[in-house]
Amino acid sequence: MTPLRDRLLDDPFQGYAYAYPHKTAYRHFEKPHPLKDLWADEDKDRLFLYLHLPFCEMRCGFCNLFTTTNPRGGQVSRYLDALERQADAVHDALGTFRYSRGAIGGGTPTFLTTDEMARVFRMLRAAGGLRKGIPLSCELSPATSEPEKIAQLREEGVTRASIGVQSFLESETRSLGRPQKPAVLHAALQRLKDAAFPVLNVDLIYGIEGQSVATWLQSLEAAMEYTPQELFLYPLYVRPLTGLGRKGRDPSDLRLEQFRAGRDFLLERGYRQISLRLFRHRDCPVEGDGGPSYCCQEDGMVGLGAGARSYTSAVHYCTEYAVGRVGIQAILDDFIGRPANDHSFAWYGYELNLAERKRRYLIKSLLRSDGLDEAAYADWSGNSWELDFPQLNELLETGLAIREQGALRPTLEGLERADTLGPWLYSDVVETRMEEYELA
Numbered sequence: 259m260t261p262l263r264d265r266l267l268d269d270p271f272q273g274y275a276y277a278y279p280h281k282t283a284y285r286h287f288e289k290p291h292p293l294k295d296l297w298a299d300e301d302k303d304r305l306f307l308y309l310h311l312p313f314c315e316m317r318c319g320f321c322n323l324f325t326t327t328n329p330r331g332g333q334v335s336r337y338l339d340a341l342e343r344q345a346d347a348v349h350d351a352l353g354t355f356r357y358s359r360g361a362i363g364g365g366t367p368t369f370l371t372t373d374e375m376a377r378v379f380r381m382l383r384a385a386g387g388l389r390k391g392i393p394l395s396c397e398l399s400p401a402t403s404e405p406e407k408i409a410q411l412r413e414e415g416v417t418r419a420s421i422g423v424q425s426f427l428e429s430e431t432r433s434l435g436r437p438q439k440p441a442v443l444h445a446a447l448q449r450l451k452d453a454a455f456p457v458l459n460v461d462l463i464y465g466i467e468g469q470s471v472a473t474w475l476q477s478l479e480a481a482m483e484y485t486p487q488e489l490f491l492y493p494l495y496v497r498p499l500t501g502l503g504r505k506g507r508d509p510s511d512l513r514l515e516q517f518r519a520g521r522d523f524l525l526e527r528g529y530r531q532i533s534l535r536l537f538r539h540r541d542c543p544v545e546g547d548g549g550p551s552y553c554c555q556e557d558g559m560v561g562l563g564a565g566a567r568s569y570t571s572a573v574h575y576c577t578e579y580a581v582g583r584v585g586i587q588a589i590l591d592d593f594i595g596r597p598a599n600d601h602s603f604a605w606y607g608y609e610l611n612l613a614e615r616k617r618r619y620l621i622k623s624l625l626r627s628d629g630l631d632e633a634a635y636a637d638w639s640g641n642s643w644e645l646d647f648p649q650l651n652e653l654l655e656t657g658l659a660i661r662e663q664g665a666l667r668p669t670l671e672g673l674e675r676a677d678t679l680g681p682w683l684y685s686d687v688v689e690t691r692m693e694e695y696e697l698a
């Protein structure tokens with residue numbers, strides 16, 4: 259592991275550790291794992307359900323998510339058929355289980371028609387666990403936030419609507435490779451505000467070519483009109499095979515300055531910083547929202563759909579991963595054509611030994627403002643973090659974390675450096691696999 263001090267000399271934006279290990283470290287298993295075996299000894303009482311709908315009206319220049327545009331020849335309907343087959347096989351393998359939270363993501367779920375979405379909700383409810391009333395999130399884009407779709411989400415019990423805005427300035431969204439009319443955007447946001455979801459989340463991006471600190475703050479100011487309970491502020495990363503990557507574009511040099519300006523802007527307006535990216539208003543009803551608690555460090559996740567990950571404590575798995583159009587299309591075709599029995603196995607993913615599980619626990623904890631609960635970690639791991647990862651003392655020495663009230667907590671500087679700390683905590687095996695993937 260490179261000493262943290264050396265890494266701090268580099269650009270703070272080194273990699274987004276939103277999941278560990280990253281999908282690019284996944285590989286085909288030597289032998290497929292039957293899902294029944296993988297889930298047999300897991301606690302299945304508070305699972306997270308993630309359902310992936312990989313369709314969008316256009317491909318944004320910055321996007322490296324698993325999604326496609328302009329599905330033809332009934333592809334959406336055939337995809338939903340496959341999803342049903344997969345849901346049946348997975349739930350059969352799970353046996354007795356309960357979902358405590360859910361999310362419908364993509365792609366752009368609201369790219370689907372209301373009839374198609376009605377089918378998705380029937381499938382979720384029929385799954386036996388996703389009851390109405392438990393927290394359920396859904397992503398939307400401005401162009402697909404039509405009144406009837408918003409009404410349907412509200413009616414179906416969606417508690418969190420998350421809209422990808424990225425910027426309120428037309429010139430900036432054009433520069434991102436995502437043309438967007440301000441009138442369409444404002445109308446969509448007003449409808450979402452009027453629909454009064456318990457949580458409205460707005461995604462914004464900084465580091466866009468041509469975006470100044472002043473225009474970045476202009477976007478934040480514009481977002482305030484719609485009183486979102488949450489905002490995700492994403493630093494722009496330009497990755498290979500994306501539209502911006504193919505054009506050889508780079509993020510601007512202003513990312514750190516813009517992040518700090520955005521953070522201070524939101525802190526002054528009653529938002530709390532939860533992580534580098536997430537800001538939540540202090541009045542946001544996320545705690546006590548009616549669902550059983552879900553602990554992201556330990557609880558399992560069931561992913562349905564091509565590109566959706568599933569997590570047991572020792573194995574993470576999903577379909578293969580691709581960013582380029584041809585690769586995505588091949589994976590989608592494979593998913594659509596799979597016989598039901600194939601969905602009863604995990605074919606591709608990562609087997610986490612105890613050391614990797616501990617790393618994951620640390621990464622999921624230390625990159626959030628709550629930090630690492632020292633007693634909870636010791637209880638779970640059987641060791642203190644000092645014994646397992648003495649190198650974390652560097653966080654204290656560099657002022658990126660402090661110890662208080664039984665937790666190892668990132669300071670403001672530590673949160674600002676989350677995209678340095680995440681990759682610093684990766685194991686050598688994961689790092690090597692990720693590099694191999696990038697080179698392939």
Ligand code: SF4
Nearest residue numbers: 314317318321364365
């Ligand atoms: S950023 Fe969102 S809307 Fe744009 S292509 Fe990616 S998934 Fe689709």
